[in-house]
Amino acid sequence: MSVGGTVQPANMPSIDPVTEDAGAARPAASTPHPLLRLLSRRVPLGLLSIVVAAVIVYWATLVLPGDAATSILGQSATPERLAQLRQKLGLDEPPLQSFVRWFSGLLHGDFGTSLTQQRPVWDVVEPRLLNSAVLVLIAAVLSTIVGIVMGLMAARRPDRLTDTAFSVGALVASALPEFVVAVFVILTLSVGLFHWFPAISALPPGEYVWEHPDKLVLPAITLLIVVTPYVFRMVRAATIEALRADYSEVAVLKGTTQARLLYRHALPNALAPTIQVVGLNLLYLAGGIVMVETVFTYPGVGLTLVGAIESRDIPLVQFLVVLLAIFYVTVNIAADVGVLLVTPRKRFPR
Numbered sequence: 001m002s003v004g005g006t007v008q009p010a011n012m013p014s015i016d017p018v019t020e021d022a023g024a025a026r027p028a029a030s031t032p033h034p035l036l037r038l039l040s041r042r043v044p045l046g047l048l049s050i051v052v053a054a055v056i057v058y059w060a061t062l063v064l065p066g067d068a069a070t071s072i073l074g075q076s077a078t079p080e081r082l083a084q085l086r087q088k089l090g091l092d093e094p095p096l097q098s099f100v101r102w103f104s105g106l107l108h109g110d111f112g113t114s115l116t117q118q119r120p121v122w123d124v125v126e127p128r129l130l131n132s133a134v135l136v137l138i139a140a141v142l143s144t145i146v147g148i149v150m151g152l153m154a155a156r157r158p159d160r161l162t163d164t165a166f167s168v169g170a171l172v173a174s175a176l177p178e179f180v181v182a183v184f185v186i187l188t189l190s191v192g193l194f195h196w197f198p199a200i201s202a203l204p205p206g207e208y209v210w211e212h213p214d215k216l217v218l219p220a221i222t223l224l225i226v227v228t229p230y231v232f233r234m235v236r237a238a239t240i241e242a243l244r245a246d247y248s249e250v251a252v253l254k255g256t257t258q259a260r261l262l263y264r265h266a267l268p269n270a271l272a273p274t275i276q277v278v279g280l281n282l283l284y285l286a287g288g289i290v291m292v293e294t295v296f297t298y299p300g301v302g303l304t305l306v307g308a309i310e311s312r313d314i315p316l317v318q319f320l321v322v323l324l325a326i327f328y329v330t331v332n333i334a335a336d337v338g339v340l341l342v343t344p345r346k347r348f349p350r
Helices: 017-030 034-061 068-073 079-089 095-107 121-156 161-175 178-189 214-243 246-253 258-296 301-310 314-341
Strands: none
Touching: 034 095, 034 314, 095 314, 121 161, 121 214, 121 258, 121 301, 121 314, 161 214, 178 214, 178 258, 214 258, 246 258, 258 301, 258 314, 301 314
16 A cells, blocks of 8 residues: 555554644643642642641640630639639630531631630731731841842852852851841840830830831841841852853853843843742741740730740630641742742743
8 A cells, every 4th residue: 555655564554644743732732731730739738738737736735734724813723713714715625526616617717716815816816917927028028139139249250259258147147046136136226336226126006017117127137137148048059050051151152241141141040949948938937037026025926926825825826826837838839839930941831
């Protein structure tokens, strides 16, 4: 049998070019976009992680020594008064029944009532959450900008004086605990060399931190010093690697200026690891903000969490920890999406 003048074996099936092309294109058309594939995998796992975290935190808070009744009435309270208050607060409810009620309330937006303040948990947390969100946002934005600028300046001339100074400063800052940096900032800008800003950030009840911006400065500077080195070191390393890549050498041979090479070619290729480290910084801020808020008496969720643990306000502790778990999962997914969006070879389906 001949096809187009070419002899074809009798046992070989004939191939229709149109059918073959359509069949080859069908798998590509059915391949989901990498972004959808990422979300379809990470979102269910994130929801499962939040549920597991909620279950763990609930049962973990049951083993905390003492309870809210003892914290409210004091150690000298009689057993009868403690029993009455425990019954009033619902502390004598069976654990499994209490868990079902609490978890069902979470799903329906009912986060419980603070045992010590006798107010809905959300009413207690909302103003503190807004204050912490402002502080974290300012620290994240400023640390990203400062870290990228310092990283590009250091990578432009590696192993020179600027690079060495920035690298040593970043190493020292990243090695210091948050409370040490906070004390140093207070001594420098509040009670020692200068008296520019208040040493503590306590606010009157019902007021927000943006109404007193001077009380936001020192906590923001502290977090800026703590988290900027991680962005700087990642941007520096990724940019130096990009500048030494083959495409950078080709661009130099074609006469590309150093500034264009740095900002047009190297920086875009350094964005993916930078986004990852920014995400890690946000997760770090969610935990590190507890120490900073405690040092400055900053009215945020960190200080609220410490106070809730001390007073054994279990519903407040449970909600804050679940809130942090949701924040961790959301930031992780957002960071992965950001890396996918700035990396074309990962973004376009194959």
